[in-house]
Amino acid sequence: MGRAELGQLIDRGALDASGGxxxxxxxxxxxxxxxxxxxIEISVPARICCARCDGGxxxxxxxxxxxxxxxxxxxxTLRLSLPADLTGCVTVRLVRPFGExxxxxxxxxxxxxDTAASPGVLRVPPPPSSATARSRAARGPLLGAPLSAPAVLATLAAIAAVVGLLLSR
Ligand SMILES: [Zn+2]
Known part of the structure; x- marks a missing residue:
C-alpha cells in the first residue's frame, strides 16, 4: 500500500463528514x-478540481x-501553517476557505x-520569536515613554497652524 492510497483514504474520511x-x-x-x-501562501487557481468526482x-x-x-x-489567496512533519502526503481540510x-x-x-514548491506557493517566514520583540522594545527612546500616535498628531497640527499663520502674513 503506497502513500497515494493513504492520501485517498484520508480524503474519503473527509468526504463522509459533509455533503457539501x-x-x-x-x-x-x-x-x-x-x-x-x-x-505558506497559496494562490488558489480560479478553477478548483472537484474532490468528489475528481473532475469527472x-x-x-x-x-x-x-x-x-x-x-x-x-x-x-490563502495562508496555511505547515505541519512540522511533512514526510509523505498530508491532507489539510479547510472549511469555508473563502468565507461564509x-x-x-x-x-x-x-x-x-518535494525539492521545489508548486507554482503559486510562497513561503511565509515563521513569526519572529518573542526574544526579538523584547530587544526591539528595549531599544526605544531613553527618556520617558515613547510618544503616542495622538501626541505626534497634535504636535504636527500645532506646527501646521504656526506655518499657516506665517504664510497668511
Ligand atoms: Zn464533481
Missing part, C-alpha cells in the same frame, strides 16, 4: 519549509468537474514534500 461541495488542491512543498516552522462531473459540481474560487486573486458567502464548503489541500 468540496474542492481539491495538490501542492508540492519543500520539507525544509515545514521544519523551519514556516507557513457529479451533482455537487453541476457536472462541471470543478468549483469556482472568487474572481479577485486577493480573495483566493462563497459557494465552496471545503477545500482539501494535499501537501507533499
Amino acid at each position: 461541495s468540496q474542492g481539491r488542491l495538490s501542492l508540492a512543498v519543500p520539507a525544509a519549509w515545514a521544519r523551519d516552522g514556516a507557513g 462531473g457529479c451533482d455537487s459540481c453541476d457536472r462541471s468537474g470543478a468549483h469556482r474560487a472568487p474572481a479577485e486573486s486577493a480573495a483566493r 458567502h462563497a459557494p465552496l464548503e471545503q477545500l482539501l489541500v494535499e501537501l507533499r514534500a
Whole structure:
C-alpha cells in the first residue's frame, strides 16, 4: 500500500463528514519549509478540481468537474501553517476557505514534500520569536515613554497652524 492510497483514504474520511461541495488542491512543498516552522501562501487557481468526482462531473459540481474560487486573486489567496512533519502526503481540510458567502464548503489541500514548491506557493517566514520583540522594545527612546500616535498628531497640527499663520502674513 503506497502513500497515494493513504492520501485517498484520508480524503474519503473527509468526504463522509459533509455533503457539501468540496474542492481539491495538490501542492508540492519543500520539507525544509515545514521544519523551519514556516507557513505558506497559496494562490488558489480560479478553477478548483472537484474532490468528489475528481473532475469527472457529479451533482455537487453541476457536472462541471470543478468549483469556482472568487474572481479577485486577493480573495483566493490563502495562508496555511505547515505541519512540522511533512514526510509523505498530508491532507489539510479547510472549511469555508473563502468565507461564509462563497459557494465552496471545503477545500482539501494535499501537501507533499518535494525539492521545489508548486507554482503559486510562497513561503511565509515563521513569526519572529518573542526574544526579538523584547530587544526591539528595549531599544526605544531613553527618556520617558515613547510618544503616542495622538501626541505626534497634535504636535504636527500645532506646527501646521504656526506655518499657516506665517504664510497668511
Ligand atoms: Zn464533481
